[in-house]
Amino acid sequence: MGSALIQYTVIIILLILIAIPLGRYIASIFSNENHRTDRFFLPMEKVIFRLSGIDNRLEMTWWEYVKALLLVNGILLGFAYLILRFQGGLPLNPNGITNMDPTSVFNTAISFMTNTDLQHYSGESGLSNLSQIIVITMMMFTSSVTGLSVAMAFIRGITRKGKTIGNFFQDFVRGHIRLMLPLAILLTLMLVAAGVPQTLDANTTVQTLEGAKQVIARGPVASLESIKHLGTNGGGFFGANSAHPFENPTALTNILEILAMWSIPAAMPIAYGRIAKNPKQGWVIFGGMMAIFLMMLLTVHLAESAGNPALVERGFDSSQGSMEGKETRFGISMSAIFTAVTTAATTGTVNNMHDTLTPIGGMVPLMLMMFNTVFGGEGVGFVNMMMYALLGVFIAGLMVGRTPEFLGKKIESREMKFIVLALLSHPLAILIPTAIAFLTPLGMGAISNEGFHGITQVLYEFTSSSANNGSGFEGLGDATPFWNISTGVVMLIGRYISIIALLAVAGSLANKQPVPETIGTLRTDNATFGVVLTGTVLLIGALTFLPVLVLGPIAEFLSIG
C-alpha cells in the first residue's frame, strides 16, 4: 500500500502541475486572445482558412454552431467509411489486410468519430497502415477537438451576454494547431524513445531462441498512441491496446500515457475558472471530480491487491494481487490507476484486461463510465459536470425556496428540459439496449463468461458505448452485426444528444439578462457547493444504476469462490 500511495501521489502532483499552466493556455487559445505563440501559429491558421474559404471571425448562434459541428463530423464519417471499406486495394497496406465488412465499418467509423474508440476488430489483422493513420489517427484528433470546441462554446454561452457562442471552425482549427498537434508531436517522440515503434514497414519475422518462427506485428504505433491518450480516444493500434509492450513498454510510458489522457480533462475546470473570472469555482469543480476519483481509485486498488477471491480461497499465492490479465511491469498499482483514469477521463485505453478484474475492481470502471463526468472525455466530460452543477443549483434552489441562478443567470424551465434530456439519454441508452440484448439469442450468444459476470459483460459494453469510452469486457463476442449496429447507434446517441442539448442550454443562458448578486444568492464557488455537486453526481449516478450493478458485479462478488 505504501509504495502504491507514493506512486499515486506523485502522479496526481504531476497532474496538477501540468493542469494549471495547461488550463491557462487552453483558456487563451479559445478566448482568441493574443499570445506570444501567434507569430508561429497564426500564419498556419490563415493558410487553412484561406484554402477552405471560411470566415473564422463570423460569430455563430448555438444552432449554427451545432450545424457546423455535425456537418464536419458527418463529412469525416463518410470519408472514414470509404477508406475502411476499400482499404484492401489502397496504398500503404504492406501486410495485405482485406476490406472491412459493412457493419464493422459502420461501427468503427462511428466509434472513432464519437471519441469512443470501441473496437470490434483487432488492429493487427483488421486495419491497413493507411487506415491506421488516415482514419484512426486522424479521427483521434478531430473527434477530441470537436469535444473540446463544444466545451469552449458552452463556457462562452454561460459566461457571456449575447446571441452567439463563437465560431466552430475557429475553435476546431485552433484546437488542432495550437494544442493537439504540438502536444502529440512531443509525446510521440518521447514514446518512440522509450520503445514504441513508428514504421511503415511490414511485420517482421524472427527466429526465436528455441528455433521457432515468430511474426511480430508493428507499424506507425507511436503517432497513434500519443493522440490516443491526449484526445481521450483509447483505441489501440493492437488488439491488446496499452497492455501490448509495443504500445506501453515501461512503467514510465505508463505514467506518460496516464498524464496525457488526464491532463486536458483536468485542465478544463481551470480554463473555465479563468474565462469565467472565478478561478475559485474552477477549483471547486476540480475538487469535486478529484474526490470521487480518489474514492474509486482506492476501491479498485484494494480489490485488485487482495487478489481474486476464487484463487485465494483455493490456496494460491495472493502476495502479487490478481495478476490474470495484467502485465508484470505494471503490477497492481500501475494497472489500478490506469483503469481508474481511463474510465474517469472516458478514454477507454486499457493496460490490463478489464474483463479479468475482480468483481469489485471491475465495478469501478463501470461506475466511472456511468458517472461520465469525473474529469470525463475531452471537453464533454467538463460540460457534463456543468450539467450536474446546474442541476445541483436547481435542486438546492428548490430546497431552500430560491430562484436557482448560476453565474448570475436564472435557470428556468427551458434549460431544465434540455438538461433532463441530456441527463436521461445516458442511462436510457445503456439500460434499454442491455435489456434487449438479454432478450435475444444474438445478444446472449456473445457472452463468454457464464453467470453474473455475463450480465456485467453486456452492461459494460453498452455503458462504454454510451459514455464514449470504448474499453470493454473484451471476452464478449461482439464482432457481429447485432453488436456492431446496436453499439453504433448507442455511441451516436451518447455523443450527440448531450452535445446538442447542452449547447442549447448554453445558447439559452447567453441570451439572459444577468441578475445582480445579492445576499440570498446561492454561492457556487465554495466548499458547500462542492459538496452539493459531488452529492448530485453520486446520488443521481449511483441511484440510476444501482439495480443493475446489484445484478452484475455485486452478485458476482457475493457468489464468487
Next chain:
Amino acid sequence: MKAIRISLLMVVICGLVYPLLMTGLSQLLFPYQAQGSIMKDSKGKALGSEIIGQKFTSDRYFHGRVSSIDYDASGSGSENYAPSNKQMIERTEKEATKRLKENPGATKGDVPLDLITNSGSGLDPQISPEAARFQIPRVARATKVSEEKLSSLVSFYTEKKELGVFGEPRVNVLKLNQALDAIVQKNKG
C-alpha cells in the same frame, strides 16, 4: 462546400502530414526503437524483439507467463477470463501442478502467481524475480549450470522499479535466456 474543404484539410494534416512526419523523425532519431527494438545475434540474425515475449517450453530455459495465443506476436490479447470463470480456475490449477512437479517440495501457495496466470497482452516479455527464481532448480538440472550461478544471473537481469518507485521489479525472459545460452556455450567449450 467550405465544410468539405476544411474537413479534407484536417484529414491531410492529421492523417498524413503528422504521421508521416513522425515516422521520418522517429526513423532518424531512434531507428532501433522505431523498427521494434529487434535484437540480433552475433551473426546478425534477428532473434526477437527486446520488448516482446517469446515462447519457451524447453527445460533448459526460463519460461515466461501463460499466453493463450502462444506468444504469436502477429496478434495479441488473452482469453479475457472472468475471476469467476471455471476454465480459468482449472487452467491455473493445471499450470500450478506443472510448476510444482518441476520444483518438488514447494506447495501451491509458493508458486508465484504471475507465472501461472495469463498476461493481458499474451506477449508479456517479463516475469517477476520470484517467478524466475522458482524455475532455478529445473533450469539447473537441465543445463548443469549451478544454482548459485543461475541465482546471480537472475539478480543481474532483475530490473528494479523505474526510478526506484514506479511499476514492479521484473526480469526480461528473453535477455535472461540469451545470457544463459552464452554460459552454457562457454561451459561446453
